[in-house]
Amino acid sequence: MNPRLARLLMRLYPRAWRERYGEEFEALLLAGRGGLRTSANVVWSALSEHAFPTQGAEMHQSPVTFVAITRQPSAFLPMAMSLIALALVLGNLGSDLIQNGHILREADEGTTAHLWQLLMVGQLPVLAFFAIKWLPRAPGQTLKVLALQAGAVLANLAVVFFSGVG
Amino acid sequence: MRSTQNVVKAEKQPETGHFSDPPLFVLASLANGPKHGHAMIEDIAHLCGTRLGPGTLYGAITRLEQQGWIEPLPPEERRRPYRITPKGLRALRSKLTTLLQFSKAGLRRLEA
Numbered sequence: 001m002n003p004r005l006a007r008l009l010m011r012l013y014p015r016a017w018r019e020r021y022g023e024e025f026e027a028l029l030l031a032g033r034g035g036l037r038t039s040a041n042v043v044w045s046a047l048s049e050h051a052f053p054t055q056g057a058e059m060h061q062s063p064v065t066f067v068a069i070t071r072q073p074s075a076f077l078p079m080a081m082s083l084i085a086l087a088l089v090l091g092n093l094g095s096d097l098i099q100n101g102h103i104l105r106e107a108d109e110g111t112t113a114h115l116w117q118l119l120m121v122g123q124l125p126v127l128a129f130f131a132i133k134w135l136p137r138a139p140g141q142t143l144k145v146l147a148l149q150a151g152a153v154l155a156n157l158a159v160v161f162f163s164g165v166g
Numbered sequence: 167m168r169s170t171q172n173v174v175k176a177e178k179q180p181e182t183g184h185f186s187d188p189p190l191f192v193l194a195s196l197a198n199g200p201k202h203g204h205a206m207i208e209d210i211a212h213l214c215g216t217r218l219g220p221g222t223l224y225g226a227i228t229r230l231e232q233q234g235w236i237e238p239l240p241p242e243e244r245r246r247p248y249r250i251t252p253k254g255l256r257a258l259r260s261k262l263t264t265l266l267q268f269s270k271a272g273l274r275r276l277e278a
Contacts, residue, residue, distance in 0.1 A: 027245050038219055
């Protein structure tokens with residue numbers, strides 16, 4: 001197999017796995033014939049290792065803390081999207097109140113409403129990825145992050161519902 | 167020009183699918199001595215006709231090592247050989263005995 005492809009495929013595995021098996025696995029890939037079937041097999045196995053990580057043996061996996069898990073892009077992105085959506089709605093409501101003294105209901109949904117919908121729907125696949133990846137590894141910490149994300153979503157829905165702009 | 171109209175096709179063997187249990191293959195491969203990954207793939211292909219993909223092989227290796235059924239030996243250049251442990255030998259013997267009993271029972275039913 002091409003050395004660059006072998007390195008790329010090996011890097012699909014989680015860091016802890018690579019530290020333990022990476023070198024010998026890359027050597028095995030280099031010794032093999034390669035091809036699409038082999039690559040697909042490695043990609044699938046790497047994804048499985050992410051979803052159901054091997055623990056024990058000589059793999060030194062660092063304990064997952066709440067702070068560490070919130071630093072994952074799949075953890076903070078949905079939260080950031082919810083906060084941006086909330087800021088958009090509140091900003092829109094504030095500008096209406098300042099300019100007109102009351103909240104306007106637009107006949108058309110408007111740009112803000114479309115952006116809000118995109119942000120709220122767009123975070124769902126990221127949330128699903130986060131839950132699938134982290135629930136098996138650190139259920140307690142992951143549930144805390146998911147609760148925070150659910151809180152942010154509910155805050156958005158509450159503002160939209162009570163302000164009557166939805 | 168040769169006509170293909172009267173060519174009798176070779177009778178195909180019925181498709182029975184693959185028996186695939188990668189951890190069992192790895193244990194069986196290591197039963198006669200330590201091997202590294204590439205040697206295991208070739209040995210398993212020779213043993214039962216199934217060529218394991220590298221991802222599948224290492225999926226089995228990591229889990230067998232986790233269970234303490236195989237253990238790594240010092241690396242030879244970049245390749246690392248593995249050997250079966252006494253616990254792994256017991257597990258292999260038990261699995262093969264079960265398979266043997268299953269095969270015998272199935273064959274008896276076919277002969278009846």
